[in-house]
Amino acid sequence: QAGRLLAALRWLALALFIVALAQPRFTKFDTTKATASGVDIVVAFDLSGSMEAEDFEIRGQRVNRVNMARAVLEQFIAKRPSDRIGLVAFGTQAYIASPITLDHDFLLKNLERLDLNTINGNQTAIGSVLSTAVNRLRELKSKSKIVILMTDGQNNAGKVAPLTAAEAAQALGVKVYTIGVGTQGQAPTPTTDMFGRRVYRMVPVDIDEGTLQKISDLTG
Numbered sequence: 001q002a003g004r005l006l007a008a009l010r011w012l013a014l015a016l017f018i019v020a021l022a023q024p025r026f027t028k029f030d031t032t033k034a035t036a037s038g039v040d041i042v043v044a045f046d047l048s049g050s051m052e053a054e055d056f057e058i059r060g061q062r063v064n065r066v067n068m069a070r071a072v073l074e075q076f077i078a079k080r081p082s083d084r085i086g087l088v089a090f091g092t093q094a095y096i097a098s099p100i101t102l103d104h105d106f107l108l109k110n111l112e113r114l115d116l117n118t119i120n121g122n123q124t125a126i127g128s129v130l131s132t133a134v135n136r137l138r139e140l141k142s143k144s145k146i147v148i149l150m151t152d153g154q155n156n157a158g159k160v161a162p163l164t165a166a167e168a169a170q171a172l173g174v175k176v177y178t179i180g181v182g183t184q185g186q187a188p189t190p191t192t193d194m195f196g197r198r199v200y201r202m203v204p205v206d207i208d209e210g211t212l213q214k215i216s217d218l219t220g
Contacts, residue, residue: 038143049122092121125158
């Protein structure tokens with residue numbers, strides 16, 4: 001019996017020796033618990049060619065519409081920590097840039113990746129992106145469902161009319177907030193001349209405020 005005990009102690013010592021060689025580390029993890037508010041939001045972000053226009057200024061520097069819209073959206077996201085937010089980018093077509101999520105760090109990384117070369121096509125499919133955004137919210141059980149449409153143009157692409165998509169949103173209880181991105185009149189847009197120099201040409205601003213207002217009114 002003493003022999004068996006001695007053998008067991010030897011095996012225990014060997015096991016402890018192996019564990020010591022492995023040099024285990026105990027790490028304390030900090031966790032943050034996020035509670036959803038019940039408000040689900042999808043942002044429809046315009047990346048059509050006209051968003052290249054630089055009709056905004058920050059600290060004396062010209063800023064294009066994409067970067068201005070991104071900066072405003074980043075501030076909005078920071079103020080909504082308990083809302084689930086998703087992102088749909090669009091030009092001639094719409095695509096899902098980020099799923100609806102409470103992980104806003106992940107959301108912001110996807111927002112930062114968006115630029116004018118992300119999407120093929122320079123046109124503006126407002127009806128299509130509105131349908132895509134509403135569809136992302138359709139099956140969710142939410143206290144409030146919201147789409148934020150950020151665009152600088154008029155609907156000139158896609159198979160769905162903007163007001164038809166707005167009627168679908170209304171039927172599904174989705175509110176659409178519309179934001180026109182751009183100034184009135186004409187906007188300086190960068191281009192390259194025959195010598196490869198960066199120059200600006202003035203282009204008319206064509207935000208369809210009437211349709212954006214109707215979309216917003218129709219969905220409450």
